[in-house]
Amino acid sequence: MTPILALAGPLPKAGAVAAVLLAAAALLARDPRQRALAMAGALLLAPVLLVVDIWDSPQFEVVHDQPLAAGVGAAVGLCAIAALALLMARRPLVLPLLVLAALPFRVPIEVGGTTSNLLVPLYLVIAAGALAAIVPALTRFRPPVTASGDLRATSPVASRWEPGWLERLLALSVALYGIQATYSGDFEKALQQVAFFVVPFALLFVLLARIEWTPRLLRLCLGLLVGLALVFSAVGYVEYATRHIFLNPKLIASNDLHTYFRTNSVFFDPNIYGRFLVVAMLAVAATMLQVSRARLVWAGAAVLVALWAGLVLTLSQSSLGALLVGLATLAVLRWGARRVLLPAAGVVAVAVAAVLLTPGTFGIDLDNLDGSSSGRTVLVRGGGELFVERPLAGYGSGAFSVEYRRHEGRVGPEAATTSHTIPITVAAEQGVVGLLAYLALLAAALARLLGHGVRASVARSAVAAAFLALLFHTLVYAAFLEDPLTWALLGVGAALAAAAAPRGEPAGAPATPAPEPTAAERSAERRAGQLGTA
Numbered sequence: 001m002t003p004i005l006a007l008a009g010p011l012p013k014a015g016a017v018a019a020v021l022l023a024a025a026a027l028l029a030r031d032p033r034q035r036a037l038a039m040a041g042a043l044l045l046a047p048v049l050l051v052v053d054i055w056d057s058p059q060f061e062v063v064h065d066q067p068l069a070a071g072v073g074a075a076v077g078l079c080a081i082a083a084l085a086l087l088m089a090r091r092p093l094v095l096p097l098l099v100l101a102a103l104p105f106r107v108p109i110e111v112g113g114t115t116s117n118l119l120v121p122l123y124l125v126i127a128a129g130a131l132a133a134i135v136p137a138l139t140r141f142r143p144p145v146t147a148s149g150d151l152r153a154t155s156p157v158a159s160r161w162e163p164g165w166l167e168r169l170l171a172l173s174v175a176l177y178g179i180q181a182t183y184s185g186d187f188e189k190a191l192q193q194v195a196f197f198v199v200p201f202a203l204l205f206v207l208l209a210r211i212e213w214t215p216r217l218l219r220l221c222l223g224l225l226v227g228l229a230l231v232f233s234a235v236g237y238v239e240y241a242t243r244h245i246f247l248n249p250k251l252i253a254s255n256d257l258h259t260y261f262r263t264n265s266v267f268f269d270p271n272i273y274g275r276f277l278v279v280a281m282l283a284v285a286a287t288m289l290q291v292s293r294a295r296l297v298w299a300g301a302a303v304l305v306a307l308w309a310g311l312v313l314t315l316s317q318s319s320l321g322a323l324l325v326g327l328a329t330l331a332v333l334r335w336g337a338r339r340v341l342l343p344a345a346g347v348v349a350v351a352v353a354a355v356l357l358t359p360g361t362f363g364i365d366l367d368n369l370d371g372s373s374s375g376r377t378v379l380v381r382g383g384g385e386l387f388v389e390r391p392l393a394g395y396g397s398g399a400f401s402v403e404y405r406r407h408e409g410r411v412g413p414e415a416a417t418t419s420h421t422i423p424i425t426v427a428a429e430q431g432v433v434g435l436l437a438y439l440a441l442l443a444a445a446l447a448r449l450l451g452h453g454v455r456a457s458v459a460r461s462a463v464a465a466a467f468l469a470l471l472f473h474t475l476v477y478a479a480f481l482e483d484p485l486t487w488a489l490l491g492v493g494a495a496l497a498a499a500a501a502p503r504g505e506p507a508g509a510p511a512t513p514a515p516e517p518t519a520a521e522r523s524a525e526r527r528a529g530q531l532g533t534a
Contacts, residue, residue, distance in 0.1 A: 012052055013182045016194050019045045020178025023202035024171035028163050036137035039203055043130050046199040053191050084128035089136065089143045093220070096211055098125045099204065100224050103484055104232065104276055106268060108247075117268045118196060122484060126200050129207045161209045161498040166448045166490065169441040173481065174202050176437055177397045180430050184396025185403055193398050193482065201487040208491030213499070218459045222283055226303055229280035232273065233310030236263035240313050263313040271477050274319025277311045278473075279466045279485065282326040286462035289334050318477040326469030333454060333461050382408055383424035387431070394431035403428065422474040442471070449493045453500035460500070463493040 022042035029035035063070040088095045102125045106117035135141055177198055181190035211217075239245055240263050247268050267273035281304055288300040311319060331340040382404050386395060395403045426438045449464040467489045474480040481487070 012049070012191060013187065015045060015049050015052070016181050016191055017178045019049060019194055019199050020174050023199045024175045026206050027167045027171040027174070027202055030162060032137045035206070036134045039130050039206065040134050040138070042199050042203060043127060043134075046195045049191055050195040053188065053195065081124060081128045081131060084124070085131035085135070086143060088129055088132040092211075093217060095125070095129045095132070095207065096213075096217060096221060097224060099129070099208065099488065100221055101228070103488065104228060104266065108268075119484060122204075123200055126204050126207070130203050133207065133210070160501065161495050164444075164448070166441075166444040166494060169437065169444045170202070170205065170490070173434075173437050173441055174198055176430060176434055177481075180393065180434065181397040183393075184429075185399040185406075186396075186401065187398070189401070190396065190398030197482045201481070201484050204484060205487045205491040205494075208488060209494040209498075211495055213459065213492060213495050222287065225280050225283055229277055229307055229310075230303065232265040232267075233277065233307055235265040236273070236310045236313050239263040239265065260315060261313075262315045263310075265310070270314040271316045271318055271473075272479075272483075274311055274314040274316035275322065275470065275473050275477075275483075275485065277307050277314075278319050278323045278326060278469050279489075281307050281311070281323060282330065282465045282469060283462045285327060286330055286458050286465060289330060289461075290458050318473050321476065322469040322473040325472040326465040329465040329468045330461060333464070379404070380421050380424050383421070383428045386428035387424075390431060392431045393433055394427065394429045397429055400425050400428050420478050421476065422478065422480045425478075445490060445493075448497050449490075451497055451500075452502070457496065457500065460493065460496045463489050463496065467493065 019042055022038050022045065025038035026035055026042060029038055084094075084098075088098075099122070102119070102121040105119070105121045107120040108117050136143075177190075178194055181187060181194065184190045235246075240261060243261060245264060246266070247264060262270045263273070264270045265273050267276070284300050284303050284307075288297055288304075291297060291300075311323070328340065328344055331344075383400065386400070386403055386407055389407075423435065423438065426434050430437075445467065449460070449467055454460045454464055467486075470483070470485060470489065471480075474483075
C-alpha cells in the first residue's frame with residue numbers, strides 16, 4: 001500500500017515548528033482570546049502530526065480497512081471530550097482532580113514500530129480542559145456553574161497568574177525543541193515528542209496556572225494524591241508477595257535473573273513509580289511540618305511508613321536520592337539553611353567516606369563504575385563526546401539514541417535509548433543554545449517556586465520540594481519536560497506564587513528568596529494548619 005502521508009518533505013517539519021510556536025504563544029499570551037486561539041491551533045495540530053507519524057503503523061490498519069467504523073469511533077471520542085469539557089465548565093473542580101487522577105496511568109500503544117506507554121487518559125483530560133477554556137473565550141457561550149457544593153470551590157479563570165520569566169523560558173524551550181527537530185537525525189522521534197509531550201503538557205501548564213488553588217481544592221488534591229499512592233503501594237506489595245509483575249517484560253526478565261525483586265505497581269518503570277511516591281510523600285511531610293494536632297501527625301506518619309515500604313520495594317536509587325533532596329528542601333524552608341545544610345553536609349561526607357572505604361558493601365566497584373551504574377557512565381561520556389562534536393546547536397531534538405549508536409558503532413534499536421542525565425541529553429541534542437535555555441529555565445523555575453511567602457505555605461513548600469526532588473531525579477535518571485509531573489508542579493506553583501504576590505506586583509515577576517523566618521514567624525507557621533496559607 002502506498003502511504004498517503006509520510007514524514008519525508010518539509011510539511012511535517014513545518015507542522016512541528018508551527019505546533020510548538022502555537023504552544024509557546026499559549027504560554028505567553030496575556031489576552032484570553034489570543035491565548036484561546038493559540039491553544040485551539042496547538043490542540044488541533046498535534047493530533048494531525050500524530051496521524052502523520054502513525055498512518056502506516058499496524059494500529060492504523062483498522063482505519064484503512066474499515067474507514068466508516070473508524071470515523072464513527074472518532075466521532076464518539078470527540079463527543080466524549082465535548083461532554084467532559086461541558087462538565088468541567090459547569091463544575092470547575094473536575095479539571096484539576098481529573099488531571100491528578102490521570103497523571104499516573106499509561107496505556108501501551110505501538111508507535112513507529114515500537115511500543116510506547118502513553119498517557120492517553122491525561123491527553124483526554126487536557127483536550128477537554130483546553131476545550132472548556134477555548135469555547136468561552138472565543139464565543140459568548142457561558143455554561144452556568146452548578147450549585148452543587150463541593151464542585152464550586154474554584155474557578156478555572158480566577159487565578160492572578162500572568163506570564164513572566166518562567167513562562168517566557170518555557171516558551172523558548174518549547175519553541176527550540178520544535179525548531180531543532182528540523183535538522184534532527186531522528187525526526188520521527190522528535191515529532192513524537194512534540195505531539196505526545198511538548199504540546200499537550202504546555203497546554204496542561206496553562207490550564208493549571210489559570211486555576212485558583214483554594215485551601216479546599218488543595219485538601220481534595222492532597223487526599224486524592226495520597227489515596228492513589230497508597231493504592232499503588234498496595235499493588236506493589238502484592239507484586240512482591242506473589243513475585244509477579246503486571247507490566248514491563250524487561251523488568252520481568254531482570255527479576256528472573258537476579259536475587260532481588262523490583263516492583264513497578266501500575267507503572268511501566270519502577271523509577272517512575274518511585275518518583276510518584278516521592279511526590280506524595282513530600283506532600284504529606286510538608287503538611288505534617290505545619291500542623292499541630294497530634295492525630296494528624298500520627299496519621300501522616302502512618303501514611304509515610306506505608307509509602308516508604310512501597311518505595312523501598314522499587315529498589316530505585318534515584319527515587320531514594322530524590323526523596324532525600326525533597327526532605328532537605330522542606331527542612332531548609334522550615335528551619336533555615338544554617339540549621340540544616342551543615343548537618344546535611346556532614347551526613348553526605350560520612351556517606352561518601354563509607355562508599356570509598358567499603359565500596360563493595362554498597363554494590364559499587366570503583367574499577368568498573370560503568371557496571372555499577374548499569375552502563376550510565378559510558379552513556380554520559382558518549383553524550384559528552386557528541387556535544388564536543390557539535391557544540392553550538394547539537395544533533396537535533398530526539399537524536400541522542402541514533403547519534404550515540406553511530407558514535408559508538410553499536411547496532412540495533414536497543415543499544416541505547418537515553419543518556420539518563422538530562423543535561424547531557426540536552427547538550428548532545430541541542431548544543432549550547434539548548435543548554436543555556438535549560439539552565440535559565442531552571443533558574444526561573446526555582447526563583448518562582450521559592451519566592452515570597454513560600455515558607456508560610458504548606459502547598460508551596462510541598463510543590464517546591466517536589467520540584468527539586470524531581471530535578472535531582474532527572475539528573476540521574478531521565479524525563480524532565482517529557483514528564484507531566486514537571487509541568488503540573490510548575491503550573492500549580494505558578495498559580496500559588498501569583499496568589500501570594502503582593503498587590504501591585506506583577507504576578508509573573510521573578511520572586512526574591514524569602515529571608516529565614518524569625519522565632520515569631522516560626523511560631524505562627526506552627527499554628528497554620530490549612531493548606532495554602534499565605
